[in-house]
Amino acid sequence: MLDSKVAIITGGASGIGRATAAEFIAEGAEVVIADIDEDRGTAVAEELGCEFVRTDVSEYDQVDELVESTVQEHGRLDVMVNNAGIGSETSIEEMELEEWHRVVEVDLSGVMYGMKASLPHLDESDGCIINTASIYGLVGGKGAASYSAAKGGVVNLTQQVAIDYADEGIRVNSVCPGFVDTPMTEELLESERFYSFLEANTPMDRPAQPEEIAPVIAFLASEKASYMTGANVPVDGGWTAH
Numbered sequence: 150m151l152d153s154k155v156a157i158i159t160g161g162a163s164g165i166g167r168a169t170a171a172e173f174i175a176e177g178a179e180v181v182i183a184d185i186d187e188d189r190g191t192a193v194a195e196e197l198g199c200e201f202v203r204t205d206v207s208e209y210d211q212v213d214e215l216v217e218s219t220v221q222e223h224g225r226l227d228v229m230v231n232n233a234g235i236g237s238e239t240s241i242e243e244m245e246l247e248e249w250h251r252v253v254e255v256d257l258s259g260v261m262y263g264m265k266a267s268l269p270h271l272d273e274s275d276g277c278i279i280n281t282a283s284i285y286g287l288v289g290g291k292g293a294a295s296y297s298a299a300k301g302g303v304v305n306l307t308q309q310v311a312i313d314y315a316d317e318g319i320r321v322n323s324v325c326p327g328f329v330d331t332p333m334t335e336e337l338l339e340s341e342r343f344y345s346f347l348e349a350n351t352p353m354d355r356p357a358q359p360e361e362i363a364p365v366i367a368f369l370a371s372e373k374a375s376y377m378t379g380a381n382v383p384v385d386g387g388w389t390a391h
């Protein structure tokens with residue numbers, strides 16, 4: 150499905166990004182994973198048989214360098230997956246401003262930087278972008294003020310950039326996962342109170358595994374999704390259906 154496509158996956162050293170890298174490689178893509186965690190990124194790249202470039206997505210110069218080095222090495226870029234992110238469960242009154250700024254820098258600006266740096270190359274390859282948003286970009290999340298704001302921004306930015314670049318043949322979509330069993334949610338999912346809250350709000354009564362999000366990203370990256378752009382696709386066990 151992704152034969153010979155060159156793809157960058159940010160946040161590729163863990164959770165959804167790592168599962169997506171494995172899925173892309175199984176589908177025939179050449180993958181570069183980018184992550185802030187150098188040790189884990191190096192180990193995962195070795196395990197999956199792909200490249201790793203240490204990148205902090207909140208630094209535009211680093212994202213630009215990631216994209217340029219990928220194009221230099223592989224000759225093209227077909228798919229940009231802007232997936233790196235950090236969580237936050239703090240309400241506005243409790244939040245230090247530093248936390249607000251960091252979440253917005255990584256979860257929203259990081260996505261914009263990935264799109265800005267990759268668009269000139271995607272223009273040449275008729276490529277596509279997939280952003281990882283969240284159900285909390287579609288509906289509010291209790292306590293998650295900065296996270297909901299950033300993910301809501303990703304949802305709207307996905308639509309906006311999709312409209313701007315449809316004429317150039319570049320498709321731009323996002324996935325909006327519900328709760329997924331990854332290191333980001335490990336502590337939350339261990340709390341009985343939170344798990345009950347999750348079950349009460351998820352018709353499917355359980356969190357997702359990262360391997361249930363990755364194939365949707367791979368589908369959006371493939372020619373099979375050739376008429377999809379500007380879509381924010383919930384992969385949420387029914388959370389946003391009610």
Ligand code: NAP
Nearest residue numbers: 160163164165184185205206233234283326328329331333
């Ligand atoms: P994860 O397992 O923590 O993986 C995220 C990866 O991104 C980690 O390796 C993390 O490194 C890295 N990262 C953090 N900040 C970065 C930065 N500034 N630059 C580059 N890499 C950075 O989390 P995940 O659950 O797979 O999350 C992936 C995406 O899915 C995120 O955008 C998240 O918001 C979204 N999402 C997750 C869920 C969920 O329930 N898990 C639900 C909806 C949406 P560190 O570990 O060192 O921070």
